[in-house]
Amino acid sequence: MLAEICALIVEDDPAFRRSLSTTLKAAGYRVVEAGALADATRAIAHHCPAIVLVDLGLPDGDGLSLIAAIRRDAWTPIVVISARDAEAMKVAALDAGADDYVTKPFGVDELLARVRAALRHGVQSGGAPPTVHTGALAIDLAARVVRLSGKEIDLTPKEYAILAHLAARLGAVVRHGELLKSVWGSERADVQYLRVYISQLRGKLEAEPNNPRYIISEPAVGYRLVQSSQ
Structure with a gap:
């Protein structure tokens, strides 16, 4: 809205x-x-x-x-x-x-x-629709609002920036370096920063953060926001 x-x-x-x-x-x-x-x-x-x-x-x-x-x-x-x-x-x-x-x-x-x-x-310019849906997760890229099962989720600016970048490439693997450059401005930023924020995102979005449904790790490569209709 x-x-x-x-x-x-x-x-x-x-x-x-x-x-x-x-x-x-x-x-x-x-x-x-x-x-x-x-x-x-x-x-x-x-x-x-x-x-x-x-x-x-x-x-x-x-x-x-x-x-x-x-x-x-x-x-x-x-x-x-x-x-x-x-x-x-x-x-x-x-x-x-x-x-x-x-x-x-x-x-x-x-x-x-x-x-x-x-x-x-x-x-x-992000190549994504205004709202990206996957499972119970909805990411409104225009309003910058994230909802899970209809409930608005409070994200920090960097958490949102990471999730939005993944949403724009829904279903695709996004390299660590691409995410670092998008959010921190440099591919040389410490990938540990990224791991910390991904962990925080999973804590807010996943029913089982240690067994994630939405944000999947691709070891030594990057992360992927899973496309799901359920």
């Missing part, structure tokens, strides 16, 4: 941020606000937003660095909202990982259309 989609607004102008928040709330989004880079980083970790709208001029850092940090999670669409209309700045933002660039001022209908398009692109 649209009401479940969390949008993070990262904007240092309080009046403009409130206006943007009002627009998105009226369209049915749940909105989280941040006025600085540090606030945005905390909000991302706590709320795990489905989409981020970010201004490039922040009081404690560069919006481009925030985009690059967010982009480590391939499931988070990013829309830049900025008064800077120079082509070089647009190119830099898109190269850093933004999905779209909207120049101020803009119309409400245009902004909402760009947000919807970015959310669609975020799902399509």
Whole structure:
């Protein structure tokens, strides 16, 4: 449902941020606000937003660095909202990982259309349907909501990022290195990190974590989210 989609607004102008928040709330989004880079980083970790709208001029850092940090999670669409209309700045933002660039001022209908398009692109780029079903497990990649037998499961951002990546490749073996690069930004990250989070995921999703039904280990290779109709 649209009401479940969390949008993070990262904007240092309080009046403009409130206006943007009002627009998105009226369209049915749940909105989280941040006025600085540090606030945005905390909000991302706590709320795990489905989409981020970010201004490039922040009081404690560069919006481009925030985009690059967010982009480590391939499931988070990013829309830049900025008064800077120079082509070089647009190119830099898109190269850093933004999905779209909207120049101020803009119309409400245009902004909402760009947000919807970015959310669609975020799902399509993963090659997976908006909701992946396997057995009693449902992973809504657009709303970033995971349910087991209809009950919403509370996951940390990294737990969700791992599960979402596996869901996008449902039934296929995903290499350790691919998961590490997707979630931690480098294939050289310690695979033990991955094992710890997989264990935590199994504890939340599996009736018998030591005999998993959903997340299967492929020794020395990676992990697979099993496709099941039961």
